[in-house]
Amino acid sequence: MNDVALTARQVRYTNRAFWRNPQAAFFTFAFPLMFLVIFTALFGGGTVIFHGLPFNQSTYYVAGMSAFAIVTACYTNLAISVTFQRDAGILKRTRGTPLPGYDYLAARVAHAIMMAVILVAICSAFGATFYHATIPGGIALLETFVVVLVGAGSFAALGLALTAVIPNADAAPAVVNATILPLLFVSGVFIPIGSNAPRWVDVLGKAFPVRHLVEAYLGAYYGKPFFDFSWSDVVVVALWGIGGLLFAARRFSWEPRH
Amino acid sequence: MGERVVEVRDLRKSYGELEAVRGISFNVDRGEVFAMLGPNGAGKTTTTEILEGYRTRGAGDVRVLGHDPAKRERALKERVGIVLQSTGIDPFLTVTETIEMYAGYYPSRRPTEEVIEVVGLTEKRATRVNKLSGGQQRRLDVAIALAGDPELLFLDEPTTGFDPGARRNAWEVVKNLIAIGKTVFLTTHFMDEAQYLADRVVVIADGLIVAEGPPASIAGREQMRTRIRFRLHDGAPDPGDRVHRLADGTHELQVEAGETTKTVHDLTGWALDHGLELEALEITLPTLEDVYLQLTGSEVGT
Structure with a gap:
């Protein structure tokens, strides 16, 4: 079998195991939707100002939770799950078979991207039904799709890179959350960063990829007059992803770290 | 003398100051069950993992099926089955799914049902891995290693942590492997295991081989x-x-x-x-x- 066929086959096994793991399936799938409902219930009635215009918060959260879903499925879930597999000796075993390591990891990444796409689709359907978040068409839909794919791929690469610094599976959730939760707060995922946001939040957020993912998503999904879609946000996210991939290529460990 | 499957010449490996393997040489011939016997920390796992391609050697010459394992070539991995010292299997797949997943990585493979039977897991074939006992998971380890129909099988302390009954069962599994013509490289710190399974034993202590021979006559045993x-x-x-x-x-x-x-x-x-x-x-x-x-x-x- 060639690499593509081997990877595709591995994705199927990854998917089967994923759905049988209640924790992984629950946290990856239920969290973004749960947060969407909670945030819109709490803050959905308000508006936030973008480009001097009031924008419905509940509609905003549909985009925020889509970005959150991408981060959860690709960065959080992949980093924790791959670290678990490393410490359980599954990666080491795989390394002893003819399956090339990059095929195995490509399958993990491809599966995470698939989950992200499904989650974003669910968030979008949910938003269109309950929160007046109309699903865009034409070019905007295509742009959204690119943002989701680039975002998912980049955060998956960052998730793999992070496993290289996670000492063991027990520490994985703590390390992952410590690296991502503060960013989610300053990047407009849980709290919209309107025109009146403090400057340091703005600067801090833009130094990291989550804010750019959110901006790119808002720009692609809702667009003008509230948001501007800029390819530069997509490029920044992609560059982070490439950086993650290079780091992972050098430092990824197939055996438990001692 | 049969074909050389494993050749090791003056193998050395250090971890920092510690010399884990201090210059050992041995051969394993095709169809043979070769046991490396020694106490914990003697250098067994280091040697095995060098042969498996997980570790690089410090010095010396190593050939496995004509390849240098340090190059981690796919062509070599397709002909070798590895049972590591500790098991690591995805907990959410069934026995059959797991074996089929691994079998798919290899160009040649044994029928899944046959592999399951060799290790005695027929009744558990539809059971998920996380519902298997430790001994059953270990047998699944062996089944996975067999799935690609390897010529050479590495078994690193296959029965450590087993109760006596489970060990007996595991030995029967290894005897079955011998019956189907596999070359087996076994490490163990159990004398009875080496005695029962091996055609030839090397005793390793403190990184050096201190004796080599068939279990019945090793180190002049028959003269004792x-x-x-x-x-x-x-x-x-x-x-x-x-x-x-x-x-x-x-x-x-x-x-x-x-x-x-x-x-x-x-x-x-x-x-x-x-x-x-x-x-x-x-x-x-x-x-x-x-x-x-x-x-x-x-x-x-x-």
């Missing part, structure tokens, strides 16, 4: 003396100069190889002549354990 022990009731006549009385009141007689039958004959004749019963009569051939303790004595139990 047989021990005959028995008890006599009080007031029995003296059985002679060659018999020593031990502290616990048991009499012991040690004889050279080849004298056992005659000695036992003389002894029982003497007892019959005097109307005596040789209570708790025991004839002990030197065990592999005796040889092993003698060879690794300074390292064991420290």
Whole structure:
């Protein structure tokens, strides 16, 4: 079998195991939707100002939770799950078979991207039904799709890179959350960063990829007059992803770290 | 002599200051069960993982099926099955799914049902891995290693942590592998395991090979003396100069190889002549354990 066929086959096994793991399936799938409902219930009635215009918060959260879903499925879930597999000796075993390591990891990444796409689709359907978040068409839909794919791929690469610094599976959730939760707060995922946001939040957020993912998503999904879609946000996210991939290529460990 | 499957020449490996392997050489021939026997920390796993391609060697020459394992070539991995010291299997797939997943990585493969049968998991084939006992997971380890129909199988301490019944079962699994013609490289710290399974044993201690040979004759085992022990009731006549009385009141007689039958004959004749019963009569051939303790004595139990 060639690499593509081997990877595709591995994705199927990854998917089967994923759905049988209640924790992984629950946290990856239920969290973004749960947060969407909670945030819109709490803050959905308000508006936030973008480009001097009031924008419905509940509609905003549909985009925020889509970005959150991408981060959860690709960065959080992949980093924790791959670290678990490393410490359980599954990666080491795989390394002893003819399956090339990059095929195995490509399958993990491809599966995470698939989950992200499904989650974003669910968030979008949910938003269109309950929160007046109309699903865009034409070019905007295509742009959204690119943002989701680039975002998912980049955060998956960052998730793999992070496993290289996670000492063991027990520490994985703590390390992952410590690296991502503060960013989610300053990047407009849980709290919209309107025109009146403090400057340091703005600067801090833009130094990291989550804010750019959110901006790119808002720009692609809702667009003008509230948001501007800029390819530069997509490029920044992609560059982070490439950086993650290079780091992972050098430092990824197939055996438990001692 | 058959085809060389594994060739190791003057292999060395250090971890920092610690010299784990200090220059060992051996060969494994096709169809042979080769056991590396030694206490924990002797260098068994280091050697095995160098042969498997997980570790790089410090110095020396290593060939596995004609390849240098350090290059991690796919062509080599397609011909080798590895059972690592600790198991690691996705907990959410079933036995059949797991074996099929791994089998798919190999160009040639054994039928899944057959592999499951060889390791005795037929009744558990639809069970998820996280519902298997430790012993069953270990057997699944072996099944996975067999899935690609390898020529050479590495078994690194396959029965450590097993209860005696599970060990017996595992041994039968290995015997089945031998029956289907696999070359097996086994490491163990159990003497009985090496004795039961191996065609040839090397004893490794402190990074060096201290003995090599078939289990029956390793390190002159067949030349070692047989021990005959028995008890006599009080007031029995003296059985002679060659018999020593031990502290616990048991009499012991040690004889050279080849004298056992005659000695036992003389002894029982003497007892019959005097109307005596040789209570708790025991004839002990030197065990592999005796040889092993003698060879690794300074390292064991420290």
